[in-house]
Amino acid sequence: MNWGSASEFFAMGGYGLYVWGSFGVTAAALLIETLLVRKRFGDTRRLLRRELAADRESQD
Amino acid sequence: MSQPLINWFKFASPASFYPLAGKLWPWFAALAAALTAAGLWISFFVAPTDFQQGEGYRIIFIHVPASWMSMFIYCVMAFWSAIGIGFNTRLSGMMSAALAPTGALFAFLSLWTGALWGKPMWGAWWVWDARLTSELILLFLYLGYIALTAAIDDPRRADKAGAIVSLVGVVNVPIIYFSVKWWNTLHQGASVSMTKAPTMAATMLWGMLLMALAFWMYSIAVALYRVRSIILERERHATWVAELPEMQR
Numbered sequence: 001m002n003w004g005s006a007s008e009f010f011a012m013g014g015y016g017l018y019v020w021g022s023f024g025v026t027a028a029a030l031l032i033e034t035l036l037v038r039k040r041f042g043d044t045r046r047l048l049r050r051e052l053a054a055d056r057e058s059q060d
Numbered sequence: 061m062s063q064p065l066i067n068w069f070k071f072a073s074p075a076s077f078y079p080l081a082g083k084l085w086p087w088f089a090a091l092a093a094a095l096t097a098a099g100l101w102i103s104f105f106v107a108p109t110d111f112q113q114g115e116g117y118r119i120i121f122i123h124v125p126a127s128w129m130s131m132f133i134y135c136v137m138a139f140w141s142a143i144g145i146g147f148n149t150r151l152s153g154m155m156s157a158a159l160a161p162t163g164a165l166f167a168f169l170s171l172w173t174g175a176l177w178g179k180p181m182w183g184a185w186w187v188w189d190a191r192l193t194s195e196l197i198l199l200f201l202y203l204g205y206i207a208l209t210a211a212i213d214d215p216r217r218a219d220k221a222g223a224i225v226s227l228v229g230v231v232n233v234p235i236i237y238f239s240v241k242w243w244n245t246l247h248q249g250a251s252v253s254m255t256k257a258p259t260m261a262a263t264m265l266w267g268m269l270l271m272a273l274a275f276w277m278y279s280i281a282v283a284l285y286r287v288r289s290i291i292l293e294r295e296r297h298a299t300w301v302a303e304l305p306e307m308q309r
Contacts, residue, residue, distance in 0.1 A: 015116035022173040
């Protein structure tokens with residue numbers, strides 16, 4: 001174990017800004033990408049369902 | 061003629077790849093989550109403090125894997141582009157298109173974490189060094205691919221144009237990789253080599269490899285998820301799309 005306390009862990013031996021700036025932005029970027037691909041799939045599915053429903057109605 | 065064990069061309073059709081991708085992505089996502097947890101644990105709690113760079117070196121655990129992924133994803137895009145041009149398969153263009161945003165993201169993260177590492181160790185966020193500059197060109201190649209394919213309305217023509225960009229741009233990948241050997245750079249040499257024993261502590265190496273595997277699984281999961289949207293968008297008028305269970309009332 002490298003750390004005596006939580007504050008030591010967050011300080012990263014004086015490199016806190018650089019280490020957490022790297023890990024934080026990476027985590028945020030991957031999370032946002034995940035949310036965006038999910039949103040894209042949901043939007044596409046909703047749009048296609050609406051189109052298909054309109055097609056069925058016009059055929060009836 | 062004997063039957064092959066797996067008919068690869070079956071999955072070259074979007075109609076059969078769509079459900080396959082839907083079945084596969086959760087497994088890759090689960091693997092990515094487990095590997096990230098293990099990798100982060102080693103990165104922060106097992107790997108020792110570096111005797112030269114103190115705790116600042118821990119950026120390596122995402123910087124190197126992100127850089128590897130940015131180069132590897134570009135190679136995979138070039139591979140699908142070559143298949144697309146050679147066999148005229150529709151799915152390959154969709155695979156390239158699904159990979160490009162994730163590759164661009166990793167190229168950006170490589171530069172971002174590199175800047176945050178360069179500042180405390182070199183005293184500069186950015187230098188026009190061969191390694192850094194060629195990685196920046198890789199980011200521009202990704203952005204160029206995305207912009208070009210988005211600007212062409214006909215998806216098949218967009219795929220062809222994008223395929224040319226990725227096949228021409230792939231020469232940049234070995235340039236990035238060997239830049240630290242070919243030129244006198246500020247950037248350090250390769251951290252892991254196929255021919256030499258690793259020069260770093262075993263736990264540091266394990267942390268890096270686990271994070272690299274985690275990013276790899278993440279990329280596969282996201283690309284499979286994204287390609288499903290792309291398939292639906294492009295095949296929207298096909299009968300099989302209308303018959304999908306998720307499209308019913």
